[in-house]
Amino acid sequence: LREMGVDGVFPVGTFTGEMVEFIHSALSSDAEHWDARLETMDPAERDGLILQKLQGQVRYAWERSGFYREFWRDAPVDPAHIQSLEEFARLPILTKEEVRVEQEAYPPYGRFLCVAQNDIHRIHGTSGTTGRPTVFGISKGDWERIGEAHARILWAAGVRPTDTVMVAAVFSLYVGSWGALVGAERLGATCFPFGAGAPGQTERAVEWAQMVRPAALYATPSYALYLAETAREMGVDPRTDFGFRLMFFSGEPGASVPATRQAIEDAFGCYVVDQGSMAEMTPWMTNGGCRRLARGMHLWQDIVYTQLVDPETSEPVVMGGEGVPVYTHLERESQPMIRYWSGDIARWEMADCPCGRTYPTLTQGIYGRADDMLIIRGQNVFPSRVEDVLRGLDEFGGEFRLVVARERGYLDQLTVQTEVSAGLWASAGEGGPEGLEALRDRVRDTLRRALGVGVSVELRPEGEFERTQFKARRVIDLR
Ligand code: 8LQ
Known part of the structure; x- marks a missing residue:
């Protein structure tokens, strides 16, 4: 492409089929970035790109979603003409409870859906052990963009097409396991969707991991520790008998809790990468560390735009401060979440990571919840x-x-x-x-x-x- 004088940022979907194959085969395995231009962009220039995407996303939701029409009716800014990131930050924050109430009134998706029901490609949701479950309708185009985003982020984690990725999380409504799988598939890795949760499955995981010897594991941090414990009880040494090179985790604190991270790295002789925003925000890997980051997660702002706000006042928190991440989809056509309140607590900084990415970083990961504190x-x-x-x-x-x-x-x-x-x-x-x-x-x-x-x-x-x-x-x- 460079020889042809082609340069620039192309909308997702510009390249298809064989061209994508070609571009990725040209990407050498030791390249640091999947998309160096986007990942190492000057932050001010990136803000311009984000604003452009935000304007499109907000206008799109305003025009197509009955929910946002109502939700933003009295907003202090015009959703059809957002002028700046500061203006955008004046749109109201959306909570899980509001999503639940809306979905109860207009089942199953609420009036979030911006495509025809017939265009829903996958249905996911929360398990709903507490309160009413939340439903996510995901279109085919969105599912492809989720795969692309996760491939890009897994590349940063150090996964390569020559690797086998074992997904040891339950395959059901939970989008964690599926998100890991679709990213690994898109990256071109060998996928091993093992699952979790059935009686005796952890013992079987020990047997299979020895046999297949995957390079990477996706699970929750507590499950990785449980897997190590089970292996030892079976007389298997998780360090020498499995051969994991890396593990990427989401779902709960752990991978950025220093002693837990160390315990996992010592048990398996691998390195650990922390990931995970929220299921509603899939591609949830956009909070995602890289192989060079000792702890914490980069915020992949050009895919999902994250702002930290004060837990009491909801006012923006400056870089270096602690607050609640509020997330916004930038590439969602089916059920976009705009200014979605996470209830988590984290600290953000412009950390100088050796990977060269210029994203802000949640330097200590997500270490608490406003309501778990x-x-x-x-x-x-x-x-x-x-x-x-x-x-x-x-x-x-x-x-x-x-x-x-x-x-x-x-x-x-x-x-x-x-x-x-x-x-x-x-x-x-x-x-x-x-x-x-x-x-x-x-x-x-x-x-x-x-x-x-x-x-x-x-x-x-x-x-x-x-x-x-x-x-x-x-x-x-x-x-
Ligand atoms: N949560 C998720 N990832 C976390 C992390 N890396 N560190 C600390 N807390 C984390 C589908 C993905 O696994 C993301 C996910 O778990 O989505 P859920 O099920 O909607 O749960 C979201 C909550 O899990 C977050 O708000 C964090 O509290 C926690």
Whole structure:
């Protein structure tokens, strides 16, 4: 293309079939970027590109979606003529609850759909274990763009066409597994859609991974740890008997929790990449780290535009600050989410990553949720911070729970129940946990220093708490 004097940014879909094959075969395996021009663009120039895409996306939704027509009726700016990113930030924020209410009133998609029902190519959604499920209708064009975006981001993670990618997450409504699969397919890797969740499936995963020896694994971080534990119980060494080079994760904090990341890297002898925004925001990999980033996720702003806002006031947060990511699709024709509230807590910075990408970065990943954040006697406590401390201890037995209770009607008390490694528990003998008093006190003091608030600690034997094949739920709030 360069020889022909062709240069520039082309709308998705310009190149099809054999041309795409040709372009990707020309992309050498050691290239750092899938699309160097877009990924290393001057941020100010990128803002211009984002604004152009936003104007198109917002106008499109305004013209076609009954929901946005109503939702923006009294907006302080004209959705058909957004002039700047600042103006765009004055459109109202959309919450999950509003999506639920809309979908209940106009089932199943709500009036979000901007294409004919007949043009829906895939239906995904949330499992709906709490409240009404949310439904996502995805058109064929969108599904292809999702594949392209995920391929580009998996390339940054270090996946190459010569790799086999094992997807060890449930294949159902959950779009995590499918999103990983479609990206790996688009990239040209060998795909191994193993799944998860069926009885005995983790033992089978141990057998299959030894046999197939995939280079990459997609799962949740807690499932990777469970897989390592299961392997060891079966006499299999996850480091030498599997041969994973990298693992990419989404769905929950872990990959950017230093001690958890280290535990996974040590267990498998691989490196870890953190990914994941929200299912509604698919391509959800647009929060996505790269193989050079020690921790955190780049924000692939030209695919999904992310802004951080203050959790209380919803005002924009400057670079370097902490806030709630609010996401906007830039390439969605079927069910675009515009200024969608995540409820998560993260910090963003213009980190200088050796990969050369010029995107802002969530330098510590997503480490909490505005609604999961425990306020204990005025102190903000994130479960991911407790996890970091516990996984840093040699005596840790693999799982933990946080129990919050209110004493005497006003005093919040946090109890950390943590498993202790089987060997240590057994060596404490018949006396059980009483023999471990010194350890309990040390864990309590370490937690108090890390969290800035006093906690009680209860020690439990390894294996006491249920392991998960999906996202872990570790907080029990009794208040
Ligand atoms: N969440 C998702 N990814 C996370 C991460 N890397 N670090 C911390 N928290 C994370 C389909 C993808 O797996 C994304 C996904 O899990 O979508 P869901 O099921 O809609 O859940 C979204 C929530 O998972 C986010 O709001 C984060 O709280 C968490």
